[in-house]
Amino acid sequence: MKIALVGIGKIAVDQHVPAIANSDDWELAATVSRSGTVDGVPTYKDIETMLAENPEVEVVSLCLPPVPRFAYARAALCAGRHVMLEKPPGATLAEVHALQDLARAQGQTLFATWHSRMARGVAQAKAFLAGKSVTKGHITWKEDVRRWHPGQDWVFAPGGMGVFDPGINALSILTEVLPAPVHLQDATLEVPENCQTPIAARLTFTDRITADFDWRQEGPQSWDMWIEAADHRIELQMGGSKIIIDGVDVTANASGTSLLGEYPALYAHMAKLVKSGASDVDLSPMIHVSDAMTLGKRVSVSAFDM
Ligand code: NAP
Numbered sequence: 001m002k003i004a005l006v007g008i009g010k011i012a013v014d015q016h017v018p019a020i021a022n023s024d025d026w027e028l029a030a031t032v033s034r035s036g037t038v039d040g041v042p043t044y045k046d047i048e049t050m051l052a053e054n055p056e057v058e059v060v061s062l063c064l065p066p067v068p069r070f071a072y073a074r075a076a077l078c079a080g081r082h083v084m085l086e087k088p089p090g091a092t093l094a095e096v097h098a099l100q101d102l103a104r105a106q107g108q109t110l111f112a113t114w115h116s117r118m119a120r121g122v123a124q125a126k127a128f129l130a131g132k133s134v135t136k137g138h139i140t141w142k143e144d145v146r147r148w149h150p151g152q153d154w155v156f157a158p159g160g161m162g163v164f165d166p167g168i169n170a171l172s173i174l175t176e177v178l179p180a181p182v183h184l185q186d187a188t189l190e191v192p193e194n195c196q197t198p199i200a201a202r203l204t205f206t207d208r209i210t211a212d213f214d215w216r217q218e219g220p221q222s223w224d225m226w227i228e229a230a231d232h233r234i235e236l237q238m239g240g241s242k243i244i245i246d247g248v249d250v251t252a253n254a255s256g257t258s259l260l261g262e263y264p265a266l267y268a269h270m271a272k273l274v275k276s277g278a279s280d281v282d283l284s285p286m287i288h289v290s291d292a293m294t295l296g297k298r299v300s301v302s303a304f305d306m
Contacts, residue, residue, distance in 0.1 A: 001274065002029035002057045004050055006072050007064035008036025008043075010152070011086060015115075016063055019263035025271035030054050032072075047072050051079040058082060059109075059274060065152075066091045067159040070099070073110075077102045082109035082274050084266075088168050088286050089113075091159035100281050109273045111266075112281040114172035118265035119240030121251055125177040128245060129229055132179060137209040137227035141170045142217035145199070146306060153306060155197065162197025164289045167213035170225060171285040173240045174209070177227070182206045184288055187296035192304035199304055203292055216304075 003026050005012055017038055020026045030042050032050050037043045044050035051057070060076035061084040062069050070090055076083050077099065089112035090096040096112065103110035116122070143166055145155065154160045161168065175181070182205040189198040203211040209227075223239040235244040243251050273280055 008033035116169035121243030132229040139211035156195035
């Protein structure tokens with residue numbers, strides 16, 4: 001299938017382009033970007049021209065930040081194309097519902113991707129926890145925003161979600177592996193005095209599950225969680241790519257870095273969805289972020305510059 005990529009920035013170049021190039025399902029036929037290009041692939045400055053001039057492009061994959069994404073997704077769906085959304089799937093829940101309604105009405109596929117759910121240990125963790133009663137859990141998601149998002153000022157602008165941009169990856173794993181849903185009870189958000197979004201957040205959910213997100217972590221980075229259930233302790237480390245149960249590393253096919261394999265798995269899933277005429281939109285990670293923004297206590301902290 002011919003596919004177009006929109007927003008040729010960090011994640012498009014790092015993950016989407018190689019995942020498409022190495023897949024038998026896909027051919028990258030066009031890109032839409034104001035400044036980015038992919039060698040040998042026609043580039044358009046606006047999506048309307050790309051859609052009009054490339055009727056054979058069946059799928060549009062959107063790698064833009066969340067705020068500008070809705071207009072592009074809507075344009076692609078209205079032009080009869082299937083759509084794949086980077087995480088988080090939108091700037092608001094309501095706009096993703098609108099895209100779902102549009103895709104359903106037109107009989108097209110909409111896939112709201114959560115790349116961290118494709119990490120190696122996640123399916124194993126889900127299978128292990130199935131049917132068990134969770135008694136406690138904790139997430140530690142601490143990274144250095146300057147290292148992973150250089151120059152990306154949009155993360156601290158309204159809709160950029162701040163530390164929830166990476167934190168939602170942890171929540172996408174949590175909501176995937178837990179055998180029963182939890183909901184947020186309490187949150188504290190640390191917002192730099194010159195930013196619109198939090199740089200750190202502490203969350204408390206039902207079932208004694210807590211989370212600690214921080215974007216000021218220098219040195220070793222942490223993308224880890226542990227969950228206790230039925231006298232067992234399950235640990236997911238390195239963004240879900242390593243799984244330890246009761247102290248024993250049980251990761252299947254353990255090798256490589258954490259993002260390796262996640263994007264190829266997303267594109268393989270999208271190919272199956274399109275072929276079967278299905279959609280996959282689970283907003284539960286974003287509901288927790290939205291609840292934290294609604295319920296959270298704001299604490300103003302020192303100004304932060306990228
Ligand atoms: P980015 O490099 O800052 O932005 C991606 C591209 O979006 C830019 O190159 C830009 O392309 C386009 N863009 C930015 N603002 C725009 C606007 N207002 N209107 C139209 N186009 C705009 O961001 P990124 O790191 O790739 O992240 C994009 C999405 O991927 C985010 O939702 C993020 O959460 C997700 N993601 C990122 C990572 C990561 O490690 N960075 C990992 C997984 C997922 P042009 O200027 O060329 O048009």
